[in-house]
Amino acid sequence: MKVLTVTLNPALDREIFIDGFKVDKLHRVSSKEKMTLSPGGKGINVSLALAKLGIPSIATGFLGGYMGRILLEELRKASNLITTNFVFIKEETRENIAIIDEKSHTITEINSPGPEIEEKDIEHILRRYAMSLTRVEAVVISGSIPVNAPRDIYVKMVKMAKEKGVPAFMEVRDPYIITLYENDAMPDVIKPDFRASHTLLGKDLKTLEDFVSAGKELLKTGAKLAVLSYFIDKDVLVLDEASYIIGPTIEIDYSHLLGTGDTYVAGMVYKYLQGERDMLEIGKFGYVAALASTRTAEKELPSLDEIETFMQYFEIERVG
Template sequence: MAVLSVCMNPALDREFYINDFKIDKLHRLSFEMSKMSPGGKAINVAIDLSSYGVKTIVTGFIGGYIGNIVLTELRKVSDLITTNFVHIDGETRENIAIIDETTHTFTEINSAGPRVPIEDIDHFLRRFSLIVSSADAVVISGSLPQGVPNQIYGDLTKIALKHGKKVFWETKDEIIQESLKISAPCILRPDFRKDKVLFGKELVTQEDYIDAGKELIKYGIKMVVLSYKIDYDIVVTQDGVWFLKPLVDVEHSHLLGTGDTYMAAMVYKCFKSDNLVDIAKYGYAAALAKTWYRAKVPPKLEDIEEAFEKFKIERVE
């Protein structure tokens, strides 16, 4: 089994562990209090999948000095990860995460990324068409650099579906809306980190989330997984609606990378099961297990199995 992981806006991730973090104050960090790693949502997915023994091809746009560091660090992670990026003149971005285990807070500062010219976008679409046949599933995840149209998720999915591939998305509302006009994925996990919005409407109540999930299903998506109140999830399929709830306290300062772990685990499970609810449960268990680690590292498979005892699933419709 092999996965094509599309990361159009990769990043160099910097994690700073600062307890009792305060603004307008100098914080000096020891070596153990900071970490640097290749990032971008789809790159994080690839790293997690490699830890589960899954071969992954990572593609997208990359460039500049930071881009070279991202490539170098990514290639160190695993021999199961290969890269096939389109190199651009712009500089790959950097992201910063501040983890405070005293106040249980997690602060992200993400750069927008470079501007990608139209000729590089055309080059990328041609390259994607050539390499998609070598994968069994396609993950398209994360933000877009400047210049890349919001509909590109749909363009890539249309190509992938013609090759008979399962497609997974995780991204924000405006990209979802524009891309669904062209094609729909098999499984969608909206990215609610910044705004809890779908179809331009803010989601507030549980009913808002369920209604939005049902609306997405009408586009032909098989399953929608919606993060609700940070550590709860709502799962919507054509057959019903389920609520996933933790039975233990979740350390909110350890949330970095949990969404990507969720996605990677669902992709991994889809190679072993066609049951959509089982796929969602496995993703939730993996994300819960990820919160046991403060660093952006994949949970072990045995951690995921253990996490099944620490949440419950309830059918609500």
């Protein structure tokens, strides 16, 4: 097994394609192909993307109830390269809804908060996490945590990975990053989840300088690479020695951006597993993987050949 992915708050993803979507209006979906149901949550999405690239992974996290069982079955059907090791909880797994409007080029996302967990569930998952760490070369920890879970669970997970010498890749929102920062537990690769707001360590990022200096702050507590999404289709890659801005040379349909962050992380992990240790190359490959995943609106993941094709469609410039 190569990778362990952690999704503490997974979801069943429901994608609905509605052209000309408007609030406060009745919409009839034209065919069943325009409504899809798939396993989701950031870590699970990374497992799915890695499977498409031929990389086996263990997916762990919390699942519960009817939704949890559907998610597990769908995940098992998706690929034999994904081994499941979930902790089952009392409450129901959540459902995430994305309304994709290809006519207006918009995505409207509604993510529910998910279930509460019991104290014993935390102890249960940490022990299984420790066991799985002995079998993998990298760990991906992404997404939100259950509403009542202790905020320091990610701190514990990153520290356990570091103790075992397993590099950690994370994509999470700012409140979690603040806790990691305060506890000196930054993962090797950190990609702040900016979908709700461009805020890092509690500060709003506006200028390119803001992005670079916030990224450098993350490196001070242990990160080797910080990937900061810079206004939709560009990213700022912050490394110890320099910072770069990377962007596409082709036009991107913004309604095709669903799940690209997870493909980005999967791309970086893939490159690391191929033996690449230059963080800039790892960041570039992740960006191109994400770029390749924008070719369709559906959460359809790119193959290695498709990623290679997109290697010609980006530009990178040193910014600091």
